[in-house]
Amino acid sequence: MQWFDYKLSWDPARWGGIRKLHIPSDQIWIPDILLYNNADGEPHITILSDALVYHNGLIVWKPPSIYKSFCPINIEYFPYDSQSCTLKFGGWSYNGFLLDVRQLPSAGSPIINREDESGKEYQYLEKGMDLSGFYQSLEWDLMSLTSQRHEQLYPGCCGQDFYIDVTFDIALRRKTLFYTVNLVIPCMLIAILTTFVFYIPPIEHKMTFSISILVSLTVFYLVLIELIPPTSLVIPLIGRYLLFTMFLVAMSILLSVLSLNYYRRDGSAHPMPHWMQAVFIETLPKYIGIKKAEEDEISDRGSSTSEIGQFLDSSRRPSPYFLAVPTPVYGDEKKKTRGELNKVGSASRPLSGDTFESAFDANFTQESWWKNSGGL
Numbered sequence: 079m080q081w082f083d084y085k086l087s088w089d090p091a092r093w094g095g096i097r098k099l100h101i102p103s104d105q106i107w108i109p110d111i112l113l114y115n116n117a118d119g120e121p122h123i124t125i126l127s128d129a130l131v132y133h134n135g136l137i138v139w140k141p142p143s144i145y146k147s148f149c150p151i152n153i154e155y156f157p158y159d160s161q162s163c164t165l166k167f168g169g170w171s172y173n174g175f176l177l178d179v180r181q182l183p184s185a186g187s188p189i190i191n192r193e194d195e196s197g198k199e200y201q202y203l204e205k206g207m208d209l210s211g212f213y214q215s216l217e218w219d220l221m222s223l224t225s226q227r228h229e230q231l232y233p234g235c236c237g238q239d240f241y242i243d244v245t246f247d248i249a250l251r252r253k254t255l256f257y258t259v260n261l262v263i264p265c266m267l268i269a270i271l272t273t274f275v276f277y278i279p280p281i282e283h284k285m286t287f288s289i290s291i292l293v294s295l296t297v298f299y300l301v302l303i304e305l306i307p308p309t310s311l312v313i314p315l316i317g318r319y320l321l322f323t324m325f326l327v328a329m330s331i332l333l334s335v336l337s338l339n340y341y342r343r344d345g346s347a348h349p350m351p352h353w354m355q356a357v358f359i360e361t362l363p364k365y366i367g368i369k370k371a372e373e374d375e376i377s378d379r380g381s382s383t384s385e386i387g388q389f390l391d392s393s394r395r396p397s398p399y400f401l402a403v404p405t406p407v408y409g410d411e412k413k414k415t416r417g418e419l420n421k422v423g424s425a426s427r428p429l430s431g432d433t434f435e436s437a438f439d440a441n442f443t444q445e446s447w448w449k450n451s452g453g454l
Contacts, residue, residue, distance in 0.1 A: 079139055082135045085135070086106065103129045111167055147165050153307065164246065167245075173240065173241055178242060179227070181225050200229075203227075225246050265295070289331065291327050
């Protein structure tokens, strides 16, 4: 900042050609300019550096200082958000007749007179601050920095005296590369994996896969909470996305539990309810393009299934582990060709699945072992 103090002017010719002096700022008059919307710390300038005093009374004072102000934060579109903040500086005890605060225009940015919504005039400067010593931030991009000069009345405390302030409007935009690579893309990939839960066969690993996805989403949600500032005004869209995805994963786990439960049930101990049979077997297949097996194909097993009829009941589906351990075959007691077993399997496939070929392979292995050992 700079101002004129004509009490500190002199003639350089009378004082040995001295045109400027470095004087401690605590030994001269300085304006009591402070940050009105200060959020933390001391609103006044605490580091009193030396002031540069010229012979014509011009005083240039550039004290270093760090200011923290109140700024509204909108994190709805985090991490693709933009923020704006204002810094309002003005005199505290000197009114507009004693202290006139003005902007310093640059060559390419003149001061423009404008009117606000209420009709009051103010002075607008597009380049509100000298950015020659500004260093780029690693997290934010500076979009604009403008300044406005206002003349305000404060009748509640100061009567009819007006006070002058200069407000700096700072527009920032967050750099998104870090958050896109490390947060957004992994969350989307994990959410896509959720759809593959229903393609996994009904085995125990299906539950493990679903729970792993849920834990991963929970970890990313905790990371998101650490990154965004705490606020209760709005939930960011990426937070809603993670919560909705976690809800879908939880529902997929619930459906997986129900499907595994129904798949592992034994027909004799848990008969199918009539309403379920009417909905899922009689009504629903014709609307989703599934054809029911012909009744004669299901019932026509003949003598080819006589040897396994003692183990299978046409009114229920056997346990999937029933034929995994076949009965040993000795001699010519059981001899089936693969074609015969395939015929039996195709006739009874709606009930027992693909377990006949595994039974044949096991019987064939035992029969070969019996022949090689001299059993026949």
